[in-house]
Structures are given as C-alpha cells and as structure tokens.
Amino acid sequence: MNTEKVLATVASTAIHAGTENCLAVGTRLNDFEITGILGEGGFGIVYLAFDHSLQRTVAIKEYMPGSLAGRSADTSVTVRSERHKATFEAGLKSFINEARLLAQFDHPSLVKVYRFWEENKTAYMVMRHYDGHTLKQIVNKRPKLVTEAWLRFIFKQILEALDSLYRSKILHRDISPDNIIVQKNGVAVLLDFGSARQIIGDMTQGMTVILKPGYAPIEQYADDVEMPQGSWTDIYALAAVMYFAIMKSPPPISVGRVVKDTMLPLQDGEHAGFSAKFLKAIDLALAIQPQDRPQSMDEFRQLLGISSFASVRKSRKGREEHAAGMQAEGQDHLHALPVKDVTAVKTHRPEAKTAEAGAAVSTKSGKLLLPMLALAGVLILAIAYLASRQGANKPGQTLAAASAAAPASNAATASQSVPTPASVAVVAAAEKNAAAAASNASPVTASAVEATDKPDPEKLAWDKLKDDNTVSPEALSAFLQQYPQGKFVEAAQARLKEVKAAKAAASKLNLKLAIKPWGTVFVDGVQQGASPPLKHISLAAGKHKIRVTNPGFPDFITEIDAGKSSAATIEHEFTNK
Template sequence: MNSLDTALTAFQQSQIRFDELLQVVRETARQGGPELIAARQRLEAEFRSGKLPPQIHAALVAELDDKTHVTHAPEDSTIKASPVPIDDATRIQAATKTGSLNKTGMDTESLLRGLQEQQAHKELSVGSTLKNRFVLQQLLGVGGMGMVFKATDLRKIEAADKDPYVALKVLNQDFQANPMALVSLQRETKRAQTLAHPNIIKVYDFDRDGGHVFMSMEYLIGHPLSHLIKEHSAGLPFKQAWPLIRAMADALHHAHKKNIVHSDFKPGNVFIDENGEVRVLDFGIACAIKQGDKDHQDATVFNARALGAFTPAYASLEQLQNSDPDPRDDIYALACVSYELLSGKHPFGRLSADKAQEVNLQAKPIPQLSRRQMKGLQKALAFQQAQRTATIDEFINALGPRSTVFYGLWGSGIVAVTLFAINIYLSMIAPPTVVEAPKVAVQIAPEQQQKINDLLELASIHADVGYLTAPTGSNALWAYREILKIDPYNQPATSGILKIADMLEQQAWEAYEKSDRSTALKKVQEGLEANPSHKGLLSLREKLRASQ
C-alpha cells in the first residue's frame, strides 16, 4: 500500500486531518508518472463507490492536476477549516420542488445571471483570481456547501495593509445552479453582517465572478474546537473549558437577541484564534425566528431548512423533524459540544437525537461536574423541546460555577453567628468601648454582592488558565475591574489586580533573561495596565528602553 492509500484510509477513519491528506496528495502529484496515474484511479474508485464525498474528491483531484503547487503556510499557522469526520459533516440534501420563489423578495437576481448550466465551469485552484482582486493562496477546507480558501486581497495590498489576507467561502458548482442554495449564501452574508460580536467571525461581502459565487470573511490563525477535543480524549478540566463554553454561549445569545438561530452549531464551526479567543463560524443555514414583522420577511422568502442542511449528531429532534427554528435548537447543540469538551465524548455516541431517543439513551454523568451542573447539562440535552433549557442565560447559570446564592446564604449564616457571638462577648465580658464609624460606607445590595461573588470566582478561573489580561472582555483583570465598579473598596479585587501585575512582572523577567525583548516588553505593558505604579515593572521597562 503506497503513502496515498495509507493516508486516504486514515482520513476516512478520522485518524488524520484533511490538510494532512492534502499534503500527501501534493507529494504524489510532484512524483508524477505511475504514482500520479494510480492516485487518480484510486480517487475515482473511492468516489464512485460513495466512500469519498464529491466536494473532497474535487479538491483532491484539483491538487493532483495543479502543476504549480504553490508553497503553503506552515500547518500550525492557518485557519485549518478541515472537514470533520463524515458523521460530523453538515448534511445537505438537494432541494425538492418548493414552489416558485417570491421574486419581489429575492434580491440575488443579479447574482443569478451568468450561472446558467450551459456556462463552462472552471475549477478553482491555488493561484486562481476572483474579481481581479482575490488571489487564492491555500485551500483551507471543504464544507457542506463549498470550499474555503485563504486569499490575498489586492485592494489591501494597494492600501499597504499589514494583514492582506481574507477567507473566501466559494459555493460548490452543484449548489450554484440551485437558487435556494444561492440565496442561502446571500442570507448568510446578510445575517452575519448584523452579528457584530467579539465571538462571531466577521463577514465582509457576498459576490460573484463568472460561474463562482463566494463570500469573503476575516482570515483567522488558530485551530477549530474539533481539534482541541481530539487532542484531549478524556476531556478538558472545567476551569479550562468554562471560558470556551461561556464564549460560545455569549455568541449564540447575541444571535438569539437578533432573532437568529444558528441551526448548525458544532465543534467544527467554532474556532480558537492565536490569542485564545473564540469565534463562532458559518451561520450558513441560520434561520430567522418568525416574528411577523417586516424586519424578518426573509424567513418567508427563504427557509434554509428546506435544503435539509444540518449536522445530525448535533441537531435537535425538532430540527430533524423540520420544525420551525427555535433558540432551543442551538441550546441542544451547545450542550452536546459542552459535554464533548468536558468528557471527550459525544453524549449519545454521535447518534442523532431521534435514534438516541428510540433506544432511550441517557448522557452519562461527567465525574468533574457537580450534581447541580450535571443536572443542568442533562436538561439542555433533553430530546423534547418543552423539557429542554429555555434560554442561553439559563444554561449558563446551570452549568457555570456554583451560584453565589449558595455562597451568599452560607456567608450570611457565618456572619450572623459571628455577630451573635460578639454581641454576647461584649455584653457579658468585654468592657464597653467606643466604636468609630467607618469613614466611607458602601451599601451593597444583595444582587450586587451576588454579582461580585460571581466575578471573583470567574476571575479565579481566568487566572488559573492564564487569561490574565486577554482575551478582551474575558480575563481576570476585566473581572476584577468589574467588581471595583460596584465596590471601589473591595479588597479581594484590589489584591487580585496587584497579584496580576506581580505575575506579569515574573513572566517579563523570564522572557528578558531569555533575550526575548518583544515578549518581555509585552508582559511589562500588560502588567502596567493592571498597576501603572508597579516598581518592578517600571524598572524593567527602563532597562528594556536603555538596551534598544
């Protein structure tokens, strides 16, 4: 068995990633001769037998036919949108007769022109250019409805932009001839442009070049959540997983506030960038929740579920039954992903919700979760929508760190007992004394104290996993500062900020001793953000400046 046969078998068994298979194909193409002929025959045989999806087959054949083989970026420096195992891939069914589209509501007519079946189709490959603007640099992956490329934006180069790269999602030829699928991509762009959020990928534009329809979005460096799950087969510790779960939940919560349901949430559609920040990708079959007002008329023109596009292992029972979209569809998917992140396994062995319900499967308890947390996770995994967690906020409260109501009641009891004992002591033993009133009395309402306790625990979690000053809006320094907005004299928060500065000073000195000046200076700046008067950090900053 040659290297391509071995790699292809390993890919089909989910032992290697798509980009690793592509690398083997490129090496085979460079060899030429009998090896190249055998490779084409093997790919054709796998395709005809149904073992190789058409999108992946087309991508691999394009690599074999590519004579240039442009050198790609290192494996660990790209977005790596490689396809997940076949049972995790978004399933797309060809649309059946759904009636004529309402042309008055269809604003993609100009994009449909030029996509007639008789138009010659030119396969895209590395080196191709779209709209005389986007030069394809690397195939990042293959999804249900198209391929994703890393591309150079020539407009950005003209503007001397330091980051000239974008990601292009190009619709497959099979779907370009389907107006419903074309509207799907146009709707994805339109909706994604309204979802401005730190944990949702930025989408720029939707366009056409001849027979190719594509969407441009920000290019990210990092890895998908599916890779992280594979690397931790026993699951991540809760303190490490919770910031990721919280960020995913925040992204979906923002979409739900915009009356948008993702409808295909899964590990492959979550990306962790080089700064550790989470981005939710691919609102490709996102559905507008029916509101009956003019702002949501898109749902009457196009319903993405008519395409049958979803991922069975993460789809709710109602989605499998083609019911109207509901935020609880995403909550079921989020619960599946969270369970997988914490345990390393899908809660129902990758069975779809209907099949899991047929055999009465129950998600096994995760040892590291408390009874309260596991009960909350199981409720979000309920097969029946009426029994499932209703909102993202409810999910966060159920799965998140221990509710501070518990700590508040416990703390109140201790305080009450202590005060009672002190009163007895003062009245029976101690001589009367004059107690001076505090100079500043800050009145903290119960709900504010509860929020303070929540933030203190969240800050501790962030600090444990190294999120001291980043990512934005989800780090220990941010949590402590939120506490000080409520209680400017809160001692744990003040001490926590000083401790962050001390930790960053230590990291800065370690980098300085290794002659890594850029990292040392970065740590100094982060530390001074926490404590601008920190003597150690100020001293090191002067030393770094003097050595320039």
C-alpha cells in the first residue's frame, strides 16, 4: 500500500501542553520518565515516556476520570466528592483488569501492554509507543489515502485482531475512528477498550458517557437480555467507521434510526473508486437489528471481499489429518475421508452398498471369495439368460462362457470382508440362476432366496429400535457392536447421534449471571468472559466450579450441579462493605 509513502511526509507524534491534571514532564514513575503528553481524555491521560531500564520509548496511560477526581499537590489523584468514591474505585479496578487482559495478547494489531501497577492512588499501564496517526486524523487530513483497497488492507488487520479477541470470549465495544491508529509502515492497531469509561457510565446511568454517537449499535443502548451483544455489536461499529471514512461523517445515531432511519445507504450514492459489493457489505453491517447484520468477523470479511485471515491459513491441516479430525468429531464428510480404509468408506458411499451385497462367503476349503466375484457372476448369468431366451447359444455353451469369465474377476484385489446375510443370498441366487439358465427356466432373485430363509435377526432388531422414542444410547451402541458390518450401520449411527444430542440438550442448565459492578467468569478454570455484558452460560450435565474475579476483591467461588435443574442464577456484588 502507499500508506508509508504518504504518512512519511506527516509530522511525527504531536505533543500536547496538557492541563493541571497532567503529570509534569520529567516526572519519574518507577523506571519511566515522562517526556511529553500524547493525549488527554475524560477518563485518562496518555504520556510519552522513556524506559531507562530497557532504553526504549513507551506510552503510559494513567487512570484519571476528570469528572470524578483531580490532581493533588503531591501528584496523587484525589476523588472530588465522597459520593463519587465507589464509582471511581470501580473504574480503577476495570482499568487494571483491562490492562491485565491486554497483557495476555501479542497480536500486531492489538495494543501491546508491557506492565501495569498502582501508584499515586491511581493506576498506570505501560504500552508500546506507536508512531502513527488515528484513522480520524487520516480521514480529515489525508482523505486521498482512503480508497477501497486501502480500507481493505487496514480493516483486514483489525478484523483479524478482533477475531483473536473473540476466541478468548472478549468483546471490544469501543471501536471508533480515534481508537484505530495507523503506523507509518501501514500496520493498523486497535487501541484500548475504554472499559473504565463503560463501568463509570453504567454506575452513573450515563449512556452518553459510555457510547460514542454514530458508532454504537442499538443493543448497546438497550442493554437488554432480549437483545444480547456479540461480534455483531463490534461489526456495526466497524461498519460505522468505514462509513465515516467514505462519507467524512458518521452514520446517524442508532436509537434515532429506530424511529426514523435517515441514513443514506452507501450503495445508493456515487462513490468513485468503491465497488458495489464493498458498499453493500458496509450497508448490511449497519442494519439496525442485530440479527440482520453479519454474525461473525469471517462472514463480514467475505462480504467485504477481504482474503482469509493469516491465522486461518496457518491453521489449515493436511487433507488426511483434517479428515481424521472431522471423523473424530462425528462429522460425515466423505470427501475428507482418507480412502485407505474400505470399511470406513463403505458406510457412507452408495456404491459401497452394492459391494456389501456382493461380499465374499467362506468356501468349504476355508477361502473367502472376493466381493466382486458374486456381482460379476450375477451380471454374467443375467447376460447368459437373455442370450438363452433368444436362442443365440445352447445352454451348455452359455454355462461354459459364464464359467470361463468368472475366474477373471478373481484377479481383483480388495479388503477381506465378513459375509453378511445379503451376500449369502446373492451367491445363492447366482447358483440357482446358473441352473435356471441351463434349463431355460426363469431366474431366481436374491430377495426370493431370502424369502425362503428364516427371518433376518438384524432387521428384526433394527425395526424394534428405530421407532422406539425411548431408546437409549446404550441399546443403539449394543446393536452396532453386534452388527458392525450390517445393513443398518449408517442408520443406527445417525440415530445414535440424534439420541445423544437430545439427551445432552435436555441435561443442559441455563446459568443466569447478575454480577455487580462486573467480574470475569471462569467455569472449571476456563475463562468465559466478563459479566456484564455476559449474562447467560449454558452448562452441560454434571458439577461445575464457578469462579468470578474482580481485581482488589476476594474471588467469588461456588459450585453448580447442572443435573438437578434446568436453570440457576448467580447473584454477586463486589463491594467494600
């Protein structure tokens, strides 16, 4: 891209004068010396600093909610009023938790946090210093840089970063043009989550404090269990940023669009250099209702025409290895199965049923006939029969031709197979047809031979199981063990999968979460996400250990038995009381 060439002419990082709330240049914080002020917002201050220990330039963010607190003479941060104390402390803990979360990631498009600590009655996080400009600055000062190819290049990186967050069950919920920085080398970085601002807004009931007009979807205003937040929430914000980049202004506020949608769809306007497909994808992601938008970053990527994520390409396995993994998960993808194991393929391919019908039987000498022998015999005898009906050959000649052709099929190679009732019936039919052809009599079919035999025990057992609504997985498993090469293997496996799925769904528990002001939820040691916004967790049958953490407070730990009920609630408030 031409990003490097264009941004190389732009001045380096701008240094601001700062207000009375900012620390003075030259102030030391541990090994870090403040050398300038990069930015100051309503909830924090970002400083340029030098790390004397590692001899490098870094950025330091300080928790400073200006509406709640101010700077004292001793450089400490003091809450302006006692009534704001609880809100200030909740925001402080959220700031620390955000630093802890970001420190776990090492993605080139996610801001890198080196360390964090508490000092001056507030907290600090040390981040990598990114020499670049926000997307908002680029759109306003370098609009010619904003093309479809450039936006695809930038947002592929951001989408990939968000995808890595979602794999850890973390939503960003604070995407805007001033929260994306593009470095001079073209690498885009998604900055902090603004989680302290969100917590403070929640506690003060100030939605305008939390949300950035034009970039927040309707579900962030609603905060309702009936309208949950998910990847589609960040997708709306991403699309709004793209809309801003093209139109130079954000879309109308989402809550206003519910009453009267005044947004002009991009695809209805004239935007030179932008394809209809790209504009339509943005419009679709800006749908008011969450269910009408793309539901995943990968789906949004495809709609935009962006190539697959690097992490997806790197994780692709070889054909056989992938097939083995899919088979282990119980998914039937024939094209992915390695064709080494004939028995594995036989239960999925239609032609395998014919091979099964012609399976070899054991002769008196103990040798097994190959599956194709019986089939070839039947075909040859059928031809011989038709020829005899027309009088083309004498019965003796027809039999001789059939006998001469049969050994040729014996040269074929295949895996040995256990004889089944169907294969025995086919061979028996072939023998009787030989006699019928010799005497010019009507041919005998395999089904006719079966009809003269005793009832098929496998069919009787399957007929009993297939229509039983109370059938157990154990009964189906026993059937499969008894008839591993039977006629109903595929149907029995499908039925077993259905029964297991129904049993698992019936035994799951819906765990409702009511955590105040917030907490990170772990189930059996596995992180599920932060609550809020997480409000529900589905638990499989059995006992589960639930742990909810919030920095500065003791962990809340409880145990849930998902087998005793279908719903449960965890209510907990982290408080100093």
